Amino acid sequence: MPLPATAPPTLSAIGFDADDTLWHNERYFRAAQTRFEELMVDFLPAEDLGARLLLTEARNIRHYGFGAKSFALSMIETAIEVSGGAVPAPVIAEILAAGREILSHPVELLPHVGDTLDALAGRYRLILVTKGDLIDQERKLDASGLRDMFDAIEIVPHKHPETYRSVFARHAEGAGRAMMVGNSLVSDVLPMLAAGGYGTHVPHETTWALERAEPPVANPRYAGIGDLAALPALVSGLRG
Known part of the structure; x- marks a missing residue:
């Protein structure tokens, strides 16, 4: 579902979840x-x-x-x-x-990851925001070959509204001018919306039961896309 045409064109940074958004987990x-x-x-x-x-x-x-x-x-x-x-x-x-x-599984990128990051790099600040075990997340990030695509990397214990406010205040122009992209409505979308930002849901074929929720379709800063290939066109409408 695309964001409404009336959404303010203020996007300057995009945050990405890692597990089941960039690679299978x-x-x-x-x-x-x-x-x-x-x-x-x-x-x-x-x-x-x-x-x-x-x-x-x-x-x-x-x-x-x-x-x-x-x-x-x-x-x-x-x-x-x-x-x-x-x-x-x-x-x-x-x-x-x-x-x-x-802890030793291979890292397999999801479709369109590389092309999407390439298309967005330089136009927006790209920030990886992932939660989980520090050592394992670092291992997967190194194995993915994506580390250099990001302007900042944050491995956090939890994803709450304050997490996103803090991350995007440090690395960008605040949550209000940022979008979080991920497969989890609970961790990636809903708390980002609560922080005042944009939340884009990219569903994965398997999602942990504790990460599922009803899409907040009434929120004008919410969007759902089928895969990452649709992201560049979505965000381009939010930039002046």
Whole structure:
């Protein structure tokens, strides 16, 4: 959905999420969860186990943050809980191995990433704003080959309105003249809108349940696009 023609042409900076916006990520968490469900099948059916794991993840975010290490800890905690402490040590070792695999997966860029960044570079300040484990996010960024495309890089523990106000105040002309682009309505779009900026949703084929929300279609600073190829045309209408 394009932004209304009446939107003020004030855009000067664009922030990009990383995981499942620039490169695939959630598919590796899904693979680890499938392995976890196979390992724990004697204790709970896969559907029920997945629901319990999601509850554990939501509870642990404030303690462990986001990323593969947090996910691995949540899998182990869930395994202990649903088994009443009877989960065998070899199963715990397998769960840890599944978590480590997430930390070494290859980085595969999503379609149109390179061309889109090339088209926007020099016209707007490009800022990477991603959350998660610092070491893992740095690894993926280096493997992506995209580091030099960005004017600034921020790896943050959470994405709140104040996060975006602070990031775009430091690296650009404030959130009001910036757009955040990402696959998560919860983390990339809604808090950016609350900060006074523009939020553009680029859906991914797999999105973590805790990152889903209803699109804020009534907000004039919201847009939804099918993929990143549509972004240059969208933002060009916001620049005077």
